[in-house]
Amino acid sequence: MRATGADTAPPPGPRGRQEWIAFMLGVLRLAEGIAFWLVAAPLLSMLPSRIAYRAACLRGDFMFWSWPDKRDEIMSNLRQVLGPELSEHEARLMARDVFRTRTCTIIDLMLTRGQARPLGKLVEIRGREHLDAALAGGKGAILCTPHIGSYICAHSLIHANGYPVTTIGRWWWHYPPGGFSVMLRMWDFVYARRVLRHRHRPNIEPWPGRFQVAVQAANVLYDNEVVTLCSDAPPLYAEMPRVIEVPFLGRQARLVPGVVPLAQLTGATVLITSIHRSPDYRHQVLEISPPVSMEGETAAALARCAAAMGAAIMASPVEWDFWYKMEDLARLGLLSDVIPSAVPVIEAN
């Protein structure tokens, strides 16, 4: 049966037309994203890095101009958290850089092929001696990392440099469970496959009801290996009862304190890891900090972690992942006038 014009025409009225246009733009963005991940990024990563990262920046610029809703959301998030002293112009430049750096991280991931040498050539690792000293203690090391820049690739590089790395973290596309299976398979193919190549064990994925997660992490540490986790993640609704409010990015943030009891109960050393992109967008510096003391009360130890993570973020604020979404900042408690929704929302790049 042939479709009539009424099947495809936008609903009548200006509001209906706007929603239809927004829907179609969303579909186009999704298609562009899939094509970039599946085809363009792998091809770009074969080119000289100067060209690949330049192209990534151009894609970032295109998204900045073609997605005004998201651009405005990022600018608003930046100004709400960093303060009104951030001018409209500065926020605009930062929002553009948010889009650029997010696309550059896709190229980074593609460059982790093989032994990750293509990416390794572009990243200087500082502070390896701190990780060596931690493992010499025999109780494992916890790399506590803010969601900044290519933090996932940073962990891959550390593994490629001979350290047995296991990550505590969720594959965002698997949560909440029950997603569209074709998309799950696509993300497993384009993303998880490339990350797990540089992990010693499968990811340990926390989720409400999974009581075994911390013990699994402890068993990794008892084997004197490296566990990575991100302590600046927005808490899930189910985690809200056990969050602790600590100073973070100049405000009081709600953080899940998991790193503290894990370190205290296992005796593992906690180091802060961060990775920052240079102004040419190609070269990066991966920094491993000296140990952060986990002694004393949980809140005090978590505050020390948060302070170190916050300092790493403020060294290059645009690279922090959570400017991208108001919901994430609200769940962290960084937007005082926004109430987070009850359902955890996890979004892809």
Next chain:
Amino acid sequence: METIIDDYISIINDYISGELVQDASLLPLGRTTSLLETGVLDSLSALRLVVFVRERFGVMVDDVDLIPENFDSVDAICHYIRSRDVKGAAHAGNRG
């Protein structure tokens, strides 16, 4: 055998009741009360319990043993410890 299990139950129940139970209405804790459904055992309290079991009984809990059947109640935990104890003793006996 029963005496050993009873000793285990007493030790484990005392530990969980004293250290892990946040909601006083759950006390006294029954031997078969579900620790997962009542929220007594979450990820970090499970780690505390496993560290206690390791220090008190010398039992290392492997990843494959981290299933609700082994940790859902005081009874289940004690039977798990006992089974690991027996396996450990048998292994030591074989080596000796």
